[in-house]
Amino acid sequence: MDGYVLLGNEAVALGALHAGVSLAYGYPGTPSTEIIEYMQQVIEPKSGVRAQWCSNEKTAYEAAVGASAMNRRVLVTMKHVGLNVAADPFMNSAIMNIKGGVVLAVADDPGMHSSQNEQDSRFYADFAKLPCFEPHNQQEAYEMTRAAFDLSERFHVPVLLRLVTRLSHSRAIVRPNPSRDANPMVKFTGKDDFITLPATSRKRYAEHLELYKRLRAYAESETVNPLKPGDTDAPFSVITSGLGHNYFEENAEDLGFSPSVLHVNFYPLPEEKIRTLAAGSKRILCIEEGYPFIERLLRGILPVSVTVSGKLDGSLPPSGELNPDIVRTALKLPEPSSKVEDGHRNLAPLPGRPPQLCKGCPHRDTFKALNTALETYENHLVTGDIGCYTLGYLPPFEAIETGLCMGASITMARGAAQAGMYPVVAVIGDSTFMHSGLTGLADAVSSSVPITILILDNSTTAMTGGQDTIFESKGIRKVVLGLGVEPEHCVEMVPLPTKHEENSDLLRREIEYKGVSVVFAFRECIQTAKRKHTKEAKA
């Protein structure tokens, strides 16, 4: 076989395995989840390679730095908002003397298909002064993953690999190259390499700034950022990155001329190439998926006589995903005979289907019981978190009222309670609790706030497709007790329609308690249960 049909995420996973990766760590988050899942499917048990889910993105990233210190190659995966959680070690690791290659694959979600914002991870690479690869197809996702490991070890820095939903979740043929062996385990020897005391950090940061100059020089090489000269009388030149390149290519033939095109695959930006491109052009159109990252930087590189077009001047929409038609409009081409959306338009009109919890989902019974329990209070607050249960904000339950980020249900509840609100209930899932709820619970217990924390324990990370949680339910209960919740206020209910009265009474009792109480609503996600039964039936 000379090729595999792979998702962009699977191409990254295969690229990492063929690059001799020893470990992969991640936290599930759409659109990045399939990277670890694919590795878990294909890794040979005897190989010694491990791909594991972690409590959160920060712990995943820190484990990677630990493995790198032992000379191993490590892949870390997360979605864009997960990088906010891992930002602390990511920023600090920039000035460490990385040994085994560290590649951080982050999947951004322009258009917010399943995310709370659209943030663009290229800004984090720029912020940390670290290199970033941005593939525009599955083959590049495979090859750039390998190149990123080589670069990481060559320059001794972590390397970010930026993906977007449409690439992560679409398939194409990937032709692999010969595999490389894993690095042997060797403990680092440089005394200052993995420590960030101010004295060592100052020295390392000065070195890092010098290294950044070398990375900028590397970005000018033709292989990483190709510049294709066009017609000398073309009315504009084009800079593309990621999928923006594909959308441009789909329309390029209709232009009637060949603009000069710089395709940015690798950051820091190749400033010299950008100046070369601009020398023969009065206008540059910048086509990039995500924020106007390149476009903004261009304004500091180019003379004011060169007009820069893109998302900032309205040539392209400032938010959402790009597509070939949007790019076509920016290129000032006439409308195509069949538009991208036509496929949808030609379908028979479907009734609107607002997102909702699955029929039979345990959360439905929990929200019903909670709403009944809260009926007796004229005013109340229910803070929510990230997971399937965020849908409890919508009809028919309209139970939760807030949703900030992972773990914020508990911390927001604490703040609201200390601001004088009563009663306050925080709703959080088991996986999210282990991700970012623990520290909030410690805060709440330490200040004895009167809040009730409802842990919706369905034994899985349901929203991303049912990955294993790092602890089973019993383990989470021990953690809750260990953080100081009184045993008589760490209680369990089973969310079932037959137990509605019992559950709402239990919730009311805990809401009445003027301290921190934790209620586990324990019933398995029906989707996970179904998959398990199908697997067992096949076995």
Ligand code: SF4
């Ligand atoms: S996937 Fe599981 S937890 Fe999520 S809505 Fe469906 S049944 Fe509920």
